[in-house]
Amino acid sequence: MLATLVDAPFHKPGWTYEEKYDGYRILAYKEGADVTLLSRNAKDRTAAFADVARAVGRLRQRTLLLDGEAVAFDAQLVSRFQLLQQGDVPVVYAVFDCLYADGRDLRGEPLRTRRPVVETAIRDTPHLFPSRRLARDGFEAYAEARRKGFEGLVAKDESATYVEGRSTKWLKVKVHEEEEFVIGGYTKPGGSRTHFGALLLGAYGAEGALHYVGKVGTGFSQTSLASLHDRFRRLERKTPPFVDPPRERDTVWLAPRLVAQIAFQEWTADRKLRQPVFLGLRDDKRPEECLLPARRR
DSSP: OEEEEOSSOOOOTTEEEEEEOOSEEEEEEEETTEEEEEETTOOBOTTTTHHHHHHHHTSSOSEEEEEEEEEOBOTTSOBOHHHHHHTOSOOEEEEEEEEEETTEEOTTSOHHHHHHHHHHHHTTOTTEEEOOBOOSSHHHHHHHHHHHTOSEEEEEETTOOOOSSEEEEEEEEESSEEEEEEEEEEEOOOTTOOSOSOEEEEEEOTTSOEEEEEEEOOSOOHHHHHHHHHHHGGGEESSOSSSSOOOOSSEEEEEEEEEEEEEESEEOTTSOEESOEEEEEESSSOGGGOBOGGGOO
């Protein structure tokens, strides 16, 4: 079940408001002692998040299907995708839903019934916790998320059943801008910089073409510069993947197959990114999912 993006905070009776996490969406399957963690595009994350898998395996229920987000927190308890990529802090699993428990299919039950099952199933288990709920009033919840520096909030209709796909019963409101974009090329390095200068980013428009949205040259470590450059070698091409390529000197074009997570201040009037920062690569998102603002839902 995926949340629909809305432009502004709101309050509705019968809705609950949760912290929006900046991590990997994960479905956790438990059958007896066997546990499998799958991303939203069905990639197996069991080995990558081994501590989470072991924690799910210790739960007393014989069968479970949990929905949540694998996250890493900074010192202020704000989830950071960059920390998750770096692997220097523990990964924990913020669980916000339960679809099955001990053979019982809960998808047809309202959220107000499913949430207590989550809390009962994972109580006091290291590496697992119920997703944090904010103030009951939507506007107060947004103010709380903004004050604490969260990525945003997710509002959920407590009477809603669990439905696969995009839903208007789950709505998300962003506090700061962070999106996925396609890497379509890079500029060559200058000065003391190694490997490359900046990444050229794009997003798909309504006609299905890849449009240039700006370049990002910050947020890289020496390790990430080298690692990315190594991956780029296999994707080089002679022509730009963008329908409106930038006029950049010393550019290397790439096949549009890699997706980057980017934080930025805002969209400009001509649909370019202002002050973008590279956070990491996403292998759980397809390039075709990176859409210009007019197409986002």
